[in-house]
Amino acid sequence: MSFALWAHTTVASAAPSYESEFAYFRWLHELLPAPFFHTQPFLVFLAGVLVAYWMIPRRWMMARIWLLVVASFHFYAAWSYELAFLVTGTTIADYLFGRCMGLTNRPRLRRAILLSSIGMNLGILCYFKYRGFFLNELYEALVTLGYSPSFAPLDPLTIIIPFGISFYTFEAISYAVDVYTRKIEPEKSLPRFLLFILFFPHLVAGPIVRAGDFLRQTRRPKRWNWLRVQVGVQLFLIGAFKKMAIADRMALFCDPVLSHPEAYNSVAMWFAVLAYSVRIYCDFSGYSDMAIGAAHLLGYKLTMNFNMPYLAVNVSDFWRRWHISLSTWLRDYVFIPLGGSRGSRWLNYRNLMITMTLGGLWHGAAWGYIVWGVAHGALLVIHKQFQFFCHDKPRLTAFLETALGTGLRIFVTFFCVSMCWVLFQPQLSQALVVFSKLFYIQPGLRLEMSNQSLWATVIFLLVCQWLVRSGLWAKISARMPAPVLGAGYAVCLCTALVLAPANSSTFIYFQF
Amino acid sequence: MRSAAITRPTQRFRRLSLRLRVVKVPALRGVRVRSPRRGRGARVVIFSFLVAVVLLHGAVVLMMDVVWPRLRDPEYGLRVAALQQRLREYPQRPLVLAIGNSRTAMGIRPEAWEAVRPGTPNDPLLFNMAIVGSGPILELLTLRRVYADGFRPDLVLLEYWPPFLRQDGEFGEAARFDPRRLRWSDRATIRSYYPNAAAVERRMWLTRLNAISDNRQSLLIQTDDDWFPRPWRINGNWVDLDPWGWLPGMDPAPQDVATRRRLIEHQRPFAIDRFQGHTIHPESDRAIREAVALVRAQGAEVALVYLPESAEYQSWYPPDVEHAACAHLATLCRELGVPVINTRDWMDECYLADGFHLSRIGATLFTARLGPVMAELLGPSGKRP
Numbered sequence: 001m002s003f004a005l006w007a008h009t010t011v012a013s014a015a016p017s018y019e020s021e022f023a024y025f026r027w028l029h030e031l032l033p034a035p036f037f038h039t040q041p042f043l044v045f046l047a048g049v050l051v052a053y054w055m056i057p058r059r060w061m062m063a064r065i066w067l068l069v070v071a072s073f074h075f076y077a078a079w080s081y082e083l084a085f086l087v088t089g090t091t092i093a094d095y096l097f098g099r100c101m102g103l104t105n106r107p108r109l110r111r112a113i114l115l116s117s118i119g120m121n122l123g124i125l126c127y128f129k130y131r132g133f134f135l136n137e138l139y140e141a142l143v144t145l146g147y148s149p150s151f152a153p154l155d156p157l158t159i160i161i162p163f164g165i166s167f168y169t170f171e172a173i174s175y176a177v178d179v180y181t182r183k184i185e186p187e188k189s190l191p192r193f194l195l196f197i198l199f200f201p202h203l204v205a206g207p208i209v210r211a212g213d214f215l216r217q218t219r220r221p222k223r224w225n226w227l228r229v230q231v232g233v234q235l236f237l238i239g240a241f242k243k244m245a246i247a248d249r250m251a252l253f254c255d256p257v258l259s260h261p262e263a264y265n266s267v268a269m270w271f272a273v274l275a276y277s278v279r280i281y282c283d284f285s286g287y288s289d290m291a292i293g294a295a296h297l298l299g300y301k302l303t304m305n306f307n308m309p310y311l312a313v314n315v316s317d318f319w320r321r322w323h324i325s326l327s328t329w330l331r332d333y334v335f336i337p338l339g340g341s342r343g344s345r346w347l348n349y350r351n352l353m354i355t356m357t358l359g360g361l362w363h364g365a366a367w368g369y370i371v372w373g374v375a376h377g378a379l380l381v382i383h384k385q386f387q388f389f390c391h392d393k394p395r396l397t398a399f400l401e402t403a404l405g406t407g408l409r410i411f412v413t414f415f416c417v418s419m420c421w422v423l424f425q426p427q428l429s430q431a432l433v434v435f436s437k438l439f440y441i442q443p444g445l446r447l448e449m450s451n452q453s454l455w456a457t458v459i460f461l462l463v464c465q466w467l468v469r470s471g472l473w474a475k476i477s478a479r480m481p482a483p484v485l486g487a488g489y490a491v492c493l494c495t496a497l498v499l500a501p502a503n504s505s506t507f508i509y510f511q512f
Numbered sequence: 513m514r515s516a517a518i519t520r521p522t523q524r525f526r527r528l529s530l531r532l533r534v535v536k537v538p539a540l541r542g543v544r545v546r547s548p549r550r551g552r553g554a555r556v557v558i559f560s561f562l563v564a565v566v567l568l569h570g571a572v573v574l575m576m577d578v579v580w581p582r583l584r585d586p587e588y589g590l591r592v593a594a595l596q597q598r599l600r601e602y603p604q605r606p607l608v609l610a611i612g613n614s615r616t617a618m619g620i621r622p623e624a625w626e627a628v629r630p631g632t633p634n635d636p637l638l639f640n641m642a643i644v645g646s647g648p649i650l651e652l653l654t655l656r657r658v659y660a661d662g663f664r665p666d667l668v669l670l671e672y673w674p675p676f677l678r679q680d681g682e683f684g685e686a687a688r689f690d691p692r693r694l695r696w697s698d699r700a701t702i703r704s705y706y707p708n709a710a711a712v713e714r715r716m717w718l719t720r721l722n723a724i725s726d727n728r729q730s731l732l733i734q735t736d737d738d739w740f741p742r743p744w745r746i747n748g749n750w751v752d753l754d755p756w757g758w759l760p761g762m763d764p765a766p767q768d769v770a771t772r773r774r775l776i777e778h779q780r781p782f783a784i785d786r787f788q789g790h791t792i793h794p795e796s797d798r799a800i801r802e803a804v805a806l807v808r809a810q811g812a813e814v815a816l817v818y819l820p821e822s823a824e825y826q827s828w829y830p831p832d833v834e835h836a837a838c839a840h841l842a843t844l845c846r847e848l849g850v851p852v853i854n855t856r857d858w859m860d861e862c863y864l865a866d867g868f869h870l871s872r873i874g875a876t877l878f879t880a881r882l883g884p885v886m887a888e889l890l891g892p893s894g895k896r897p
Binding site for chain 2: 040226227229230233252256448449450452453482483484485486487489490491493494497498499500501502
């Protein structure tokens with residue numbers, strides 16, 4: 001697996017080795033070498049699961065659930081069986097914590113169980129994801145102060161991070177909190193709870209599902225439904241197209257430049273930032289669409305994760321449209337417990353800053369992500385202040401509501417978000433080089449590829465979003481004859497297959 | 513009661529519709545507004561999608577294997593198109609095809625012969641049909657393709673190069689040729705010569721079953737190479753082909769010693785590696801004999817050509833390899849009665865870019881010198897003397 005292309009966007013981490021394992025898991029790894037939805041081995045895996053799942057009679061509901069649990073375990077174990085056992089083990093522990101909480105009404109004991117559950121989940125998350133960062137920072141600090149630490153710094157490339165750890169940790173924490181606050185009843189069925197955490201469509205990179213929403217679905221009888229299959233296929237194809245035809249193509253523009261920003265000129269840098277903004281959106285929302293589509297094919301509905309975020313008119317609006325499952329999680333489990341919008345304005349701003357900083361840290365254990373979170377927190381505060389500023393200026397408010405004003409707000413929001421994406425990388429020093437190139441014209445290498453296909457992709461994406469936003473697509477697709485729509489799906493799939501670069505295999509949000 | 517209510521189709525679809533309404537996925541709006549009867553429509557959509565995917569894949573296979581076979585192997589296909597054009601321009605002239613590897617592809621420049629030929633109607637029409645990476649097996653494969661495509665050369669120049677007579681492991685020709693470029697008609701050669709023929713045939717099947725994804729890079733780069741960054745472009749073997757099949761190679765000026773030195777040093781470890789444990793594989797010998805027999809069966813003349821190598825490159829040959837190659841060539845010459853054009857020492861090293869590939873100027877000078885020899889082989893009538 002090559003990490004070279006995306007090293008600048010994610011925390012560098014090691015891929016597990018498959019040399020001294022059981023033959024069964026080695027064989028499994030050969031069958032499903034990477035846990036990515038747009039790869040052909042995954043499609044074969046999904047097809048196999050679908051056939052087996054729908055062949056089980058409807059009345060054998062638990063058999064279907066067990067099948068999905070086993071399939072999900074194998075999906076993870078194909079990547080790393082040790083980590084699959086770890087995830088399963090912590091899930092069983094979370095299940096037991098929930099059951100224990102349900103068995104007692106003593107507030108102190110319930111609180112202790114809640115803290116144990118959260119402590120275990122955060123402890124594992126910190127061990128795998130943040131250990132290297134904090135130890136290395138401590139090492140640096142001690143060396144700076146003149147001490148000689150008794151431990152050596154850790155090489156991030158040697159740390160294996162279980163994929164999806166941040167996602168399922170948040171799911172487990174939300175379950176524990178919801179049980180503690182009696183929002184939901186503790187789940188009695190172990191396979192249902194295992195499926196809630198391990199369900200393979202949302203295991204790699206979300207959407208972050210809530211127990212109350214998902215566990216209810218596991219009790220609902222699942223029937224084969226062509227409409228639902230069509231929805232699932234359509235979402236999966238849209239996601240695959242976004243990932244393969246757009247995100248991976250954009251990576252060809254931005255990766256070489258952002259990996260070595262010092263070598264390129266300012267124009268190339270602006271193109272790279274634009275390409276990266278498009279890439280990260282299509283990569284993550286494409287993945288989410290595929291996850292939701294795959295879940296639909298199995299009769300499950302996952303929460304929507306994206307809603308045309310680059311058409312947001314301000315940063316608050318952006319966070320209502322971008323990674324919705326995370327932003328609502330942060331709102332419900334961090335922002336509101338901190339006090340939310342209640343209290344003074346400054347208290348509200350403090351809560352926003354804390355929430356967004358934690359959001360940044362959630363993405364990765366590096367200063368770049370933390371600063372990215374702080375920057376978004378600052379943008380949210382600035383937006384709130386601007387709202388107060390506009391409060392008694394009806395003419396300005398009226399202008400901002402016009403088409404021109406809305407376009408201007410969309411542009412400014414997109415610009416601010418794109419600038420923040422520059423920070424979205426482990427190495428802050430690289431980001432500073434990019435900023436210096438962006439705002440101070442400097443010579444250097446030009447883009448390796450003609451930027452025509454970049455513009456073509458951006459315009460295509462804008463047209464698609466406009467078609468959807470204006471409601472035109474709804475009208476067109478509703479009137480389209482079914483065979484034409486089916487052929488359109490096929491053309492979408494084949495175009496994605498043709499345009500996908502030869503060595504595209506990773507998602508940016510993989511291992512977040 | 514509950515299950516009875518759920519099974520009623522109208523309610524069921526309404527329920528699903530309500531659920532879908534919660535998922536404000538923009539592209540689903542079309543689905544949302546549909547009436548419950550659209551369930552049947554959804555089935556048609558899925559089936560037409562599956563049928564269209566199969567048909568599109570079938571269309572690509574048909575396109576690459578029947579309609580425009582050059583899409584499958586553009587290096588060969590573009591040469592075929594160019595050769596057809598040359599034959600239309602010069603229908604009467606005896607055809608001479610040069611078949612070999614990159615040394616031939618870059619070293620034989622038919623245009624140079626055109627510039628110096630006497631100008632009689634019987635002057636040979638030289639065309640470069642070399643495929644980069646070819647050893648005797650791929651030369652035979654190319655030759656069979658040439659005859660299958662209806663070309664009838666009067667003389668075939670087969671390149672003889674000892675380093676490519678190895679067929680073991682990574683040095684085998686199978687490892688140098690992408691199976692996605694193979695045609696169905698190549699299977700006879702593969703079955704007869706490839707050590708892993710079954711695996712290669714399976715790969716050929718897979719590349720047709722998975723036609724769009726597996727051939728995407730080749731298809732896209734033939735459409736517009738701007739879609740790829742430079743290091744990803746796989747069209748180096750054909751993008752600069754001239755109308756005579758010549759592939760312009762490296763271009764250091766004769767006096768540019770430094771560049772040539774760098775190129776030679778780059779090649780040295782590969783060459784030494786190739787010569788270590790070198791033996792002439794029996795399959796290579798068999799392929800050469802079969803190629804000669806094939807050409808003769810078609811009533812044409814054949815000659816083996818040993819292209820130039822610099823003195824330094826020649827010095828890298830271990831004595832036993834050098835001796836074995838000379839003996840093998842002599843045996844072929846004696847047993848098959850095939851003429852050998854040994855041009856190994858024809859060119860000064862300043863015309864050899866990396867010691868074994870002729871530079872562009874070198875190719876021009878070399879072909880101008882090779883032309884009369886070739887014409888002599890054909891005789892004044894343009895046919896076998």
